[in-house]
Amino acid sequence: MEANTIVATRDSSGDVLMVYGTTSDTEAKVIAILKVLNEFSEPLGSIRIARELERHGVILSERAVRYHLKMTDDRGYTQQLGRNGRILTSKGLEELKIALAPAQIGFILDKLGLLAFQTTFDPRKRTGQVPINTSIIKKQEFEKALSEMSDAFKVGLCVSELVAVADEGEKLGSVVIPESKMGLATVCSVVANGVLLKHGVPIDSKFGGVLEVRDLRPSRFTAIIDYAGTSLDPSEQYILAGMTSVREAAKTGNGKILANFREIPAPARAIVEEQVALLKEAGISAVHTLGNTSEPVCKIAVGLNRVGIVMLGGLNPVAAAVEAGIEIENTGESGLIDYKLLKSFWEL
Numbered sequence: 001m002e003a004n005t006i007v008a009t010r011d012s013s014g015d016v017l018m019v020y021g022t023t024s025d026t027e028a029k030v031i032a033i034l035k036v037l038n039e040f041s042e043p044l045g046s047i048r049i050a051r052e053l054e055r056h057g058v059i060l061s062e063r064a065v066r067y068h069l070k071m072t073d074d075r076g077y078t079q080q081l082g083r084n085g086r087i088l089t090s091k092g093l094e095e096l097k098i099a100l101a102p103a104q105i106g107f108i109l110d111k112l113g114l115l116a117f118q119t120t121f122d123p124r125k126r127t128g129q130v131p132i133n134t135s136i137i138k139k140q141e142f143e144k145a146l147s148e149m150s151d152a153f154k155v156g157l158c159v160s161e162l163v164a165v166a167d168e169g170e171k172l173g174s175v176v177i178p179e180s181k182m183g184l185a186t187v188c189s190v191v192a193n194g195v196l197l198k199h200g201v202p203i204d205s206k207f208g209g210v211l212e213v214r215d216l217r218p219s220r221f222t223a224i225i226d227y228a229g230t231s232l233d234p235s236e237q238y239i240l241a242g243m244t245s246v247r248e249a250a251k252t253g254n255g256k257i258l259a260n261f262r263e264i265p266a267p268a269r270a271i272v273e274e275q276v277a278l279l280k281e282a283g284i285s286a287v288h289t290l291g292n293t294s295e296p297v298c299k300i301a302v303g304l305n306r307v308g309i310v311m312l313g314g315l316n317p318v319a320a321a322v323e324a325g326i327e328i329e330n331t332g333e334s335g336l337i338d339y340k341l342l343k344s345f346w347e348l
Contacts, residue, residue: 043085107231119194123278131188134334149317151250160187162342173335192286208234211259233332246320258313
């Protein structure tokens with residue numbers, strides 16, 4: 001199709017469904033729809049999608065949205081759940097990541113901020129939505145994977161012992177579990193961001209890294225990826241690259257684990273300590289190390305009148321299973337789940 005060609009697609013009654021000038025224009029609308037679906041954990045219908053698209057500067061009628069959704073269904077990017085609407089599939093999520101990568105430097109930072117805002121968990125009442133990571137594992141390897149994760153959970157190399165499990169066709173966050181697979185949700189450290197945000201504490205998410213531990217105490221970061229300069233989740237990349245030794249750390253106390261670094265204003269330290277204690281009582285130990293005002297933490301410099309925080313990576317137990325040779329597909333910050341749906345890892 002020529003760039004200046006205008007094509008109108010009509011339905012059987014003659015109504016215009018879509019007008020476009022290039023194939024890339026169609027693809028841009030498809031990506032916009034995938035982006036909207038990725039922002040919500042629940043299925044969305046065409047009317048809701050059309051309204052949300054307006055926020056992204058894309059104006060499509062409900063009928064035009066249905067036309068594009070037929071395209072995304074055919075490509076396997078979306079799945080229809082009856083009258084409830086559509087959800088994004090793992091294939092659709094992967095396509096979205098690829099499509100947005102060139103223009104989404106800092107995408108992960110924006111994603112962390114959005115997920116923190118959407119977190120409604122109240123550690124005192126123990127109610128609300130908690131952010132999660134989702135791991136997809138072959139059914140025949142699921143029990144073995146859990147066994148390999150157990151040591152990491154046992155010594156506390158996790159954000160929480162609370163997890164959720166889903167079978168094929170079910171959903172964890174924004175991820176639909178594929179056929180012949182099982183899904184495991186682990187609590188994401190962004191839960192701390194969300195809780196503190198609700199108490200007026202601004203958190204500056206700096207980077208995701210690989211943290212060297214000795215006797216299970218933090219020593220130094222051996223690798224870091226700045227959130228502001230990446231469109232990929234750092235923990236996912238470190239696991240794929242084989243840069244962790246969580247199994248060794250769990251068994252001997254020495255190794256390299258997933259962690260991330262945050263900063264808060266020094267005057268907010270007392271509020272942070274209070275909320276961290278409440279989170280621990282609720283079974284969530286995201287904060288590994290809370291520094292002192294303007295002092296380096298794990299050899300990372302901290303700004304003036306700022307406090308550094310090291311948070312554990314929620315995917316540490318999963319990294320241990322991958323180190324054991326088990327194939328696992330991970331999606332960090334995959335969405336939200338009701339706290340009441342979580343259960344102890346030891347009940348699995």
